[in-house]
Amino acid sequence: MRHTSVQAPSVVDRVLDVFGAFSPERSVLSLSDLSRRARLPLSTTHRIVGELTRRGALERQEDGRYRVGLWLWEVASLSPRGMGLRENAMPFLEDLYEATHENVQLAVLDVPDVVYVERISGRNAVSVISRVGGRLAAHATGVGLVLLANAPAEVQEEVLSRPLKAYTSKTISSPERLRRVLADVRRDGFVISDRQVELVSRSVAAPVYGRDDTVVAAISIVVPAEGVDLRTLVPAVRAAARGISRSLGAPRALRQPF
């Protein structure tokens, strides 16, 4: 949780720290877990958690532990970059999934990561480590390379100036190589990412444009590292990305194919 307030954490900060105490690995927490993870006194945590629970932002389980409540999920479902984007994209992701039965993903950029807004996985598709609401380093993923390639120069420089985490021996981990790849992605309008996240998988990703013709998201299809000719998937991924862009009202998607 970034913490840019200079003075002592406000009550607003404390509330967000309580929310931030939950993680994919720890989605159900006791009061003392919450106190420890939010770095708040037990008494403060008790008071805040009590109020959040009364309002349904948190839910208390039978075993006395707490989880993120349905009320918060309802509020968050109004996030345009979350559920809003997802609702527009879903029919096209469905088509892509049905045509391939591989993993289909929708992600947005939150430098230096990508956040997965949607994922459709066939029961027999290659396993992927991403999850809806989860994040991975942008430079290491197909969707991330598409999003970075289309991000403002200062955003790209920020990522290029950081250490580039290597998930596998194939991950792009040098700034020079990343710079070249981003240029290629801008030229091609799509990217093929080869075993950069896991050695078992590769992906094809393409950009999704918003109302102002800027790239607001990216979609990808993730397939096993062996046995699939990714070239054959490129047109399908680009067509789906274009369909989503059109449904978002992107002028360029209403004109010529990109």
Next chain:
Amino acid sequence: MRHTSVQAPSVVDRVLDVFGAFSPERSVLSLSDLSRRARLPLSTTHRIVGELTRRGALERQEDGRYRVGLWLWEVASLSPRGMGLRENAMPFLEDLYEATHENVQLAVLDVPDVVYVERISGRNAVSVISRVGGRLAAHATGVGLVLLANAPAEVQEEVLSRPLKAYTSKTISSPERLRRVLADVRRDGFVISDRQVELVSRSVAAPVYGRDDTVVAAISIVVPAEGVDLRTLVPAVRAAARGISRSLGAPRALRQPF
């Protein structure tokens, strides 16, 4: 947003009131919109919104208006009744969708409503007014009848004691009739809801059981009012519900068919 605190609203309440100001119809709000809808002084709203935006719980758009932020969506994606349930259900909902190309829905009970946690809609499926994160009165929907039928007696009585909103001329709006229908649903293990939400659609719904064999959710398939023999869909819906229950670890779904 319910407001059960007796004393003056605390800062925690104010933060939740700011979140609660957003709605499906108003997912992007100006500072003054937020102040008015949250019933907070502009200065207070300005301070809270500033802190929430700094932490990413809200996002400020180019036009200066605010929307629910990606950070909050990530936190909310950890809600076990939201994304957690959805992740387990998705492969089975996929199968149901592919087999029928009709609307497939997953919902949980939040008395007196149902909240839709997932929806897969074919581009040519009959239109439905539900949306992911949205809610409808439980007594009027197939998923709601399944959830109410399996809810504790006091929950049922609470709903039966309230006025029952009639969405259409077919909506169950008398307590006596609702009582009979709930008894039937318990006996049958599924329900066919006929034009109770919209006159254009009908649905088949079945219960999803959790680890403790209580009903934690319901799924339904929504089809046009005419031209589909719903009986033919009952086994598919019940099988999918059972599959989800099994993936949630429901003992009864690991034993005999229900």
